[in-house]
Amino acid sequence: MSPSLPPFRWATVSAEGTLWLLRRNCSVSPKQVGWFFAGLCGVSLGVAGFFWSQGATLVLPFTAVELMAVGTAFLVFARHATDRERISLRDGRLVVELEMAGETRRCEFVSQGVRIDTGQGREGLIELRGGGHAVHVGRYLRPDLRPELAREIALALREG
Incomplete structure (x- = not known):
């Protein structure tokens, strides 16, 4: 025994x-965060592109700044996940x-x-x-x- x-x-x-x-304790993996961010970029750039084509030229640069800030936050999260x-x-x-x-x-x-x-x-x-x-x-x-x-x-x- x-x-x-x-x-x-x-x-x-x-x-x-x-x-x-x-x-x-992480609910999402870095890979899932990457896919989410790619989708977010596509939607945000699509909306910004539409408004840019309508004459609102400052929407696109502000969208780029926003996506860089969100991307930085996601990168910090992914490094420590x-x-x-x-x-x-x-x-x-x-x-x-x-x-x-x-x-x-x-x-x-x-x-x-x-x-x-x-x-x-x-x-x-x-x-x-x-x-x-x-x-x-x-x-x-x-x-x-x-x-x-x-x-x-x-x-x-x-x-x-």
């Missing part, structure tokens, strides 16, 4: 180790990978030397420290759920 694994709310436990994958935190515990190593705006930061700890601090106050992130490194996780969880994630990580570190 195998020992029962501790129940985790956010972790996936397998024979290889324990994995927490925390992502931004796939942000995530990946925390894995495997073979005595705790590995944290933070992906933000397409850039990945990786921090690796020996599991016995990891210290977990829940941040000051309600808005604080979870700080993982050890071996001269520190990383903050939990930004994609509500502040009231972060202590529960910290307990999960601590339990997995003790068990593993």
